[in-house]
Amino acid sequence: xxxxxxxxxxxxxxxxxxxxxxxxxxxxxxxxxxxxxxxxxxxxxxxxxxxxxxxxxxxxxxxxxxxxxxxxxxxxxxxxxxxxxxxxxxxxxxxxxxxxxxxxxxxxxxxx
Amino acid sequence: xxxxxxxxxxxxxxxxxxxxxxxxxxxxxxxxxxxxxxxxxxxxxxxxxxxxxxxxxxxxxxxxxxxxxxxxxxxxxxxxxxxxxxxxxxxxxxxxxxxx
Amino acid sequence: xxxxxxxxxxxxxxxxxxxxxxxxxxxxxxxxxxxxxxxxxxxxxxxxxxxxxxxxxxxxxxxxxxxxxxxxxxxxxxxxxxxxxxxxxxxxxxxxxxxxxxxxxxxxxxxxxxxxxxxxxxxxxxxxxxxxxxxxxxxxxxxxxxxxxxxxxxxxxxxxxxxxxxxxxxxxxxxxxxxxxxxxxxxxxxxxxxxxxxxxxxxxxxxxxxxxxxxxxxxxxxxxxxxxxxxxxxxxxx
Numbered sequence: 001x002x003x004x005x006x007x008x009x010x011x012x013x014x015x016x017x018x019x020x021x022x023x024x025x026x027x028x029x030x031x032x033x034x035x036x037x038x039x040x041x042x043x044x045x046x047x048x049x050x051x052x053x054x055x056x057x058x059x060x061x062x063x064x065x066x067x068x069x070x071x072x073x074x075x076x077x078x079x080x081x082x083x084x085x086x087x088x089x090x091x092x093x094x095x096x097x098x099x100x101x102x103x104x105x106x107x108x109x110x111x112x
Numbered sequence: 113x114x115x116x117x118x119x120x121x122x123x124x125x126x127x128x129x130x131x132x133x134x135x136x137x138x139x140x141x142x143x144x145x146x147x148x149x150x151x152x153x154x155x156x157x158x159x160x161x162x163x164x165x166x167x168x169x170x171x172x173x174x175x176x177x178x179x180x181x182x183x184x185x186x187x188x189x190x191x192x193x194x195x196x197x198x199x200x201x202x203x204x205x206x207x208x209x210x211x212x
Numbered sequence: 213x214x215x216x217x218x219x220x221x222x223x224x225x226x227x228x229x230x231x232x233x234x235x236x237x238x239x240x241x242x243x244x245x246x247x248x249x250x251x252x253x254x255x256x257x258x259x260x261x262x263x264x265x266x267x268x269x270x271x272x273x274x275x276x277x278x279x280x281x282x283x284x285x286x287x288x289x290x291x292x293x294x295x296x297x298x299x300x301x302x303x304x305x306x307x308x309x310x311x312x313x314x315x316x317x318x319x320x321x322x323x324x325x326x327x328x329x330x331x332x333x334x335x336x337x338x339x340x341x342x343x344x345x346x347x348x349x350x351x352x353x354x355x356x357x358x359x360x361x362x363x364x365x366x367x368x369x370x371x372x373x374x375x376x377x378x379x380x381x382x383x384x385x386x387x388x389x390x391x392x393x394x395x396x397x398x399x400x401x402x403x404x405x406x407x408x409x410x411x412x413x414x415x416x417x418x419x420x421x422x423x424x425x426x427x428x429x430x431x432x433x434x435x436x437x438x439x440x441x442x443x444x445x446x447x448x449x450x
Contacts, residue, residue, distance in 0.1 A: 001408075003406040003450055004406075004450045006407045007412065010438075010442075011442050011445065014179060014182070014183075017175050017179060018179060020172075021172060021175065024172045025172070027168075028168065028169060028172075028204055031208065032204075032208050032211045033211075035208065044145060045145065062136075069125075069128070069129045069132065073125075073126070073129055076125070076126060078374070098133065102133055102136035102137060103132075105136065106136040106137070106138075106139035109140040109141065110139055114416070114419075118369075118415055178415075181418075181435055182416065182435045182439070183435075183439065
């Protein structure tokens with residue numbers, strides 16, 4: 001992998017981290033607020049069903065996660081398991097696709 | 113302090129990477145949300161949820177610290193960042209626990 | 213204060229063992245005093261390095277009770293909890309023998325990070341005027357005092373986990389040159405310090421900054437390199 005690509009991966013990691021910092025803060029605040037007094041499926045869905053704002057928010061969230069998590073794991077796999085090279089990178093791309101796919105399924109599940 | 117936080121940051125990242133697919137899967141089955149929520153009333157599950165919220169807050173705080181160190185000009189005040197991050201995670205965990 | 217110290221010292225190469233010595237305790241004693249006493253009065257076969265013994269050269273760096281330090285500047289009172297000391301060679305470097313580490317890899321990485329000045333002027337040219345107050349020169353000056361002692365390299369967790377990682381000292385030196393307006397090798401240097409083997413691998417544990425005996429901050433320099441590399445990548449210059 002070229003130095004330029006490695007640098008761009010690093011930048012994507014930091015950029016997605018910044019996006020996630022905002023998303024997670026909102027998400028944490030929402031969870032803590034929503035969980036008070038018990039939580040029902042109806043309450044969650046009442047908030048998310050047909051709500052384009054929440055849909056957009058979670059879509060961005062999922063995308064950022066699909067970028068951030070695999071790049072993060074890339075370093076862990078190299079440093080703690082000695083796994084470097086193309087096979088590792090392909091596995092992580094596959095993981096990114098899975099995360100994005102499942103994430104969007106989830107967002108659709110609570111929006112539709 | 114920074115080394116410990118960095119380790120916690122890494123471990124929480126791994127845990128979240130493992131947890132997220134499961135999280136997405138549960139949400140995609142929205143029709144069965146109430147059944148899932150009933151199951152999640154068990155104290156063991158509540159404890160796990162608390163753990164996840166704390167891990168999320170920890171990973172966020174550790175990550176923000178890295179972003180600050182890498183992109184903002186800093187000198188002496190950088191030393192307190194690790195403690196601040198840990199404090200934020202504890203606060204978030206407490207807030208969640210109290211809200212339950 | 214106990215009358216003697218129980219000192220465990222690493223003997224051997226990569227494979228070896230700690231051997232225990234009893235050393236008389238003295239006032240204002242440094243760890244280097246302890247090692248020197250062992251070699252002169254107890255076991256002349258002990259191999260160790262030192263030169264200036266006054267905190268200027270960095271040759272006496274060793275691992276003392278788990279942390280890399282200059283032994284000539286480490287008072288026994290500060291580190292010998294209940295009269296016990298454990299002394300080993302610097303971490304992350306091959307051991308030649310006993311307390312002597314092989315510094316070649318440390319300096320090889322310095323070279324690989326393009327840690328040498330490359331100028332364009334000759335003695336026939338006029339001096340280049342650099343203001344000591346300029347932003348770039350201030351940044352270089354904040355990092356320039358490194359004497360290559362290896363303490364930061366020994367302290368670094370990423371060096372331990374990632375054998376190709378250039379390490380804090382090499383990158384810190386590269387940073388001083390990136391900020392040197394007279395240097396003409398900036399392109400090659402940025403390429404040398406980009407990528408997974410170089411500045412991008414730093415995880416900001418800050419062990420280097422914590423342990424540097426000259427109070428330098430390689431973490432800050434490496435962060436600066438990260439920013440410079442990102443800019444270069446965006447401009448297609450990498």
